[in-house]
Amino acid sequence: MNPFDVEELRLETPGCESGVHFNHSGASLPSRSTLETIWNYLRREAADGPMEAANDASALLEDVRAGAASLIGAMPDEIAFMGSGTAAWGAAFAALPPLAAGDRILVGRQEWGGNLATIQTAAARAGARIDTIPTREDGAVDASALASMIDDRVRLVSLTWLPANGGLINDAAAVGRVTKAAGIPYFIDAGQALGHIPIDVASLGCDVLKAAGRKFLRGPRGTAILYVRQEFLQRLTPSYLDVVSGPIVDGVVTLRNDARRFEASENPPALLLGLGTAIRQARALGIDVIHGRIAALAGTLRANLRSIPKVTVRDLGTDLSGIVSFTIDGIPASEVRAALAERQIAIGANGVPYTPLDMTARGLDQIARASVSYLNTPSEVALLSEAVAEVAARA
Ligand SMILES: Cc1ncc(COP(=O)(O)O)c(C=O)c1O
Known part of the structure; x- marks a missing residue:
């Protein structure tokens, strides 16, 4: 799972010091260099x-x-x-x-x-x-x-x-x-x-x-x-x-x-x-290696989210990326994002305008979006999963 030194890469990324970032599909964290x-x-x-x-x-x-x-x-x-x-x-x-x-x-x-x-x-x-x-x-x-x-x-x-x-x-x-x-x-x-x-x-x-x-x-x-x-x-x-x-x-x-x-x-x-x-x-680092690490972390995150009551993973397709989309019954995605932000965890939340044809075809008005980078760690995935479970339990 760890073909390169993730700890070193995180130390070289100022944004990793201040919180847990799962919004790499919005914008990721630049390195110090x-x-x-x-x-x-x-x-x-x-x-x-x-x-x-x-x-x-x-x-x-x-x-x-x-x-x-x-x-x-x-x-x-x-x-x-x-x-x-x-x-x-x-x-x-x-x-x-x-x-x-x-x-x-x-x-x-x-x-x-x-x-x-x-x-x-x-x-x-x-x-x-x-x-x-x-x-x-x-x-x-x-x-x-x-x-x-x-x-x-x-x-x-x-x-x-x-x-x-x-x-x-x-x-x-x-x-x-x-x-x-x-x-x-x-x-x-x-x-x-x-x-x-x-x-x-x-x-x-x-x-x-x-x-x-x-x-x-x-x-x-x-x-x-x-x-x-x-x-x-x-x-x-x-x-x-x-x-x-x-x-x-x-x-x-x-x-x-x-x-x-x-x-x-x-x-x-x-x-x-x-x-x-x-x-x-x-x-x-190698894009193949980056992709492999993202796929593994995102796979774990999806499996964790699927096991949480009231949470539905919304990803389509067979070949899956590092963008993990989900909804929580009864809580708008924008509120899920805000609740996680209070815990210093950054995710995204999209409405219909980003992907109007698909959201409309699926009857969705918002999705929460946790996107994974090779910079993320298994413990951050666990932290995010626990935080989502807490938020869902409040619904
Ligand atoms: C698939 C896709 N295309 C285009 C864009 C928009 O790119 P930009 O904000 O650089 O114009 C986004 C932004 O999230 C995107 O996800």
């Missing part, structure tokens, strides 16, 4: 001037880009740095050819609410339609059902790989095989996957993939990566440009020929360098 990378760079900006410091940072930022690419099996020129997952997804979506009346966009039932709101707005404007891909019996997106939905009006398939509201891991590669065979653009929201499970864009078969840095990867808030497959890039025209993504040369807009077509010239080097440290640390 990630924080120091950020602080050191901010000190340099203060001393040398921000623009002047940036001259020396550009080679380092290209190392971060290369690290981010390696983490997902991409090439560095297929990676753009963005400010959030939503901004990354929205930028790629807005760059697709305009929708027309009668066009269709197919989404998984667990699609992230922000993506869905963006699609819905564009579809309503164009008279296009959103269709939800049916689920298998275990609640996962059904790739074979998707195959039978494809026709020449489908413009995009969008899948949230690991949903925000539970432990499901959708079979994103199976969906990719269908979209590839049909030649349809395929976007993956990997917001909850980065730094959590292995990612290889080639075997996923996606054209676009995005994820924020702050979740399981333990990078800083305000960072995200956008992957755009090199050949697919040519089909995308960003909805806005700036002097780096599309400089005007001799009066002509010259779109960059790499994913930086989507990147703002004004990016925060301190945060991106911090992201680079988090990526280096995750790669040094």
Whole structure:
């Protein structure tokens, strides 16, 4: 269970000193070296001037880009740095050819609410339609059902790989095989996957993939990566440009020929360098090892929660992630979160807007969400389980 020195890693994480953190799917706890990378760079900006410091940072930022690419099996020129997952997804979506009346966009039932709101707005404007891909019996997106939905009006398939509201891991590669065979653009929201499970864009078969840095990867808030497959890039025209993504040369807009077509010239080097440290640390530990430890801890937590009266584990699927969702009869999830916070245990609580299609289909209005990192320990899992049992006993 302990392939690396978790105690040492916890000592190197200031947030581990002050409480028990089970909200890694909201935002995880950065390491001391990630924080120091950020602080050191901010000190340099203060001393040398921000623009002047940036001259020396550009080679380092290209190392971060290369690290981010390696983490997902991409090439560095297929990676753009963005400010959030939503901004990354929205930028790629807005760059697709305009929708027309009668066009269709197919989404998984667990699609992230922000993506869905963006699609819905564009579809309503164009008279296009959103269709939800049916689920298998275990609640996962059904790739074979998707195959039978494809026709020449489908413009995009969008899948949230690991949903925000539970432990499901959708079979994103199976969906990719269908979209590839049909030649349809395929976007993956990997917001909850980065730094959590292995990612290889080639075997996923996606054209676009995005994820924020702050979740399981333990990078800083305000960072995200956008992957755009090199050949697919040519089909995308960003909805806005700036002097780096599309400089005007001799009066002509010259779109960059790499994913930086989507990147703002004004990016925060301190945060991106911090992201680079988090990526280096995750790669040094090994994503397979990280995933194995998360899976073991989450498995124990689920088993514990299942044994508590009035508690229902709400995770769908067969292949499960480190996001453990549950409800307690008679207590809203927001109150469960507050009761645990009083005991210095941080968890999340989601309502319908995060995953509107799935929550509505299941008749759920809230779920409590305990998300597990490799930083957590078996004793923290026991502590959380006991605290949930106490809260449930009060109901
Ligand atoms: C699956 C998924 N997609 C997207 C997001 C939103 O990402 P961001 O807050 O970086 O825009 C989240 C946030 O929790 C998420 O869980």
